[in-house]
Amino acid sequence: MDGKIHAVLGAGTGVAVAQTIGMEPVDTAILMSAGVIAGLVPDLDTAGKLANKISLSHKMIQGFVRTVGILAGAYAWFGLEGYAMYVGLALGIFLLVIAPKFSQKLMLLISGVAIIAAGVALTEVWVWLSGIYVAAAALVGHRSYTHSIAGLLFFAVIAFYINERFALEGLFWALVLGYASHLLADMRLVPGNKRGIKLFLPFSQKLI
Incomplete structure (x- = not known):
């Protein structure tokens, strides 16, 4: 299902939670925003717009690595001699060869590791747990775990x-229900959604 629909559903769950417990407009807006984010999180397992939001563009990294490779090769050819020149040329060629390997999945994985490190440094449990989620999302297939x-x-x-950490009433449920709304929207029970999801992984591969 389209990301905009997931965002709308997530926002709806956040507003519903806020209205249920009688939140003020500002807090309602916070819960709505939390619902939107949670409603999009499951699609971190794709190399799409959401992944791009929290990681560097793989195309940018590819371009950077290619540029470094060309510069290294040119410097070796024009500025070095003998063994050093061949090493420099080999390095330049190596960088040009590996540049296409920098995929969005790899950048997402690197971002996840960086978030884990930041969470550990800040001693914030929710941050390093989020990093584990992001890193894991980079390693699994779309619509799997x-x-x-x-x-x-x-x-x-x-x-x-x-x-x-933030002690805002209703925040937990806005996040959890926002996430759950994404799973419900991607199920086969929704008209026109033929693919479904493997809801009971790792115990069952059946599409629901």
């Missing part, structure tokens, strides 16, 4: 620590 009950439960743990 991030679209399962296992993914929902792991995100619920993250939501618990976010709620502990």
